[in-house]
Amino acid sequence: MSTIGKAIRAARMASGFTQAELADWIGIRDGNQISRWERDVVTPSADSVGELKRVLGVRLDNSSGDTVSC
Template sequence: MESDSLVSPEALRHARVRVGLTQHELARLIGVAGGERVSRWERGASAPRPEVLHRIAAAVDIPVDELLVPAQGGPDLRRLRVLAGLSARQVAEQAHLSLPTYARWEAGRIDRIPPTAAIEGLAAALSVSVDDTTAALSVARRGSA
């Protein structure tokens, strides 16, 4: 698991319990094997992939962002990607970027704000505005400093 997971184990457990589902029932509803996986997520031992997180949110009838830890200083690229339900590879492909370039940007290793065309591609892939994408790049950049 990524040590800095965006998923809040407490929010995930609370949402599941609120709708009266067992870990096994939630796992079945979202199409994953067994309640053990849900248990690991709720303990913070691992985190669901973005597309699975979206299935969880739908199963417990809440917005995806309610399953995430609060954003510090605004959403960064990673948060926008998770909210879009996409993997880093999917964003890179849709934005016509190499995966290493996108991964570097998401990690905040950005010397200067990318060209407008690249930001527009990211915005389209993430289904957010160019302004939101530019702000997310700035947040990621500050976060790595």
């Protein structure tokens, strides 16, 4: 089973974004937030998941962090 953090990291890496670049693209001021999501320290909000889907072009099935698919 994959976590939302692992899915975000895989999609970001496949897209060629750095964490800072992805943060800029989705409108987050704190680039460290991407790192916290990828490490599953915190789960992104529903709005952030929507932006991640839009920018990365992936499907994140469960924004609660349980299971995801890319």
